[in-house]
Amino acid sequence: MNDLPLADLDVFAAVARERSFRTAARKRGVSASALSEALRRLEARLGVRLLNRTTRSVTPTEAGTRLLERLSPALGEIAGALDQVGSLRDSPAGTLRLNVPTIVAREILPPLAGRFLKANPAVTLEVTAEDGFIDVLAAGFDAGVRYEERLERDMIAIPIGPRVQRYITAAAPDYLARHGIPQHPRDLLEHTAIRHRFQSGVALTWEFGEGEAALTIAPPAVILANVIDLEVRAAIDGLGVIRTFEEFLAPEIKAGRLVPILEAWVTSFPGPFLYYASRRHMPAPLRAFVDFLKAEQRRSEQ
Known part of the structure; x- marks a missing residue:
């Protein structure tokens, strides 16, 4: 009996409470014949009559009364659970x-x-x-x-945050004083770099320009890391050149701890x-x- 259709049990409870197929059908927006068929199906599965039906009245049998007493609390719990799920769908919680x-x-x-x-x-x-x-x-x-x-x-996909972001290149003033200011991305091959490495272990190369003028550079790294705080601090300490999101470097540039370089090679791209x-x-x-x-x-x- 564990495989009894819940919908048929719900139909029985509705008709038994209303003592009318017509009234129960009107409240559910379905036909009385559909409810009658569901009840016949349920009684056939159980092998017992649940409702006495005449042209004038519908009344639960003794078996129907006992079933309704046990079923009503369970159906109430189910209805409450469904209402709770529905509230999660309709309200931001x-x-x-x-x-x-x-x-x-x-x-x-x-x-x-x-x-x-x-x-x-x-x-x-x-x-x-x-x-x-x-x-x-x-x-x-x-x-x-x-x-x-x-x-x-x-x-x-929908936009989030700024619609344009930039990758910039920078280094500490004392690093540039010791090693000179790169004038072209290829000059970075003669410098040490602070490069980002993904958690997969792949080191990020540096891309400059677009189309036929595009260059991909992998300068020698003094630090490979996936922690931006460490990378920025290494640049401030004069360990090498850094290239990353402008948002990470802007405060340090404003404070004079880093100096932007290769400004003609700033890379712009759509935001996330x-x-x-x-x-x-x-x-x-x-x-x-x-x-x-x-x-x-x-x-x-x-």
């Missing part, structure tokens, strides 16, 4: 799990997260920062943030995107975050 690059976690997400969470106090934000590309859904995340060249084509698998059955926290980002974008364009 629950956990939003994001996988984002380090630059986004440090420089782009913090102000957005603050405004979003103040507007949605029932949402908990879980953020994992890593620069490698992963299958966010398989890893248990609701969405990811990546740059355009790393987006899966079957994903939905939030990406996710489907608009259907989107978790409420993710839907709220998507709506929030779209509103932020509209405000920035005004």
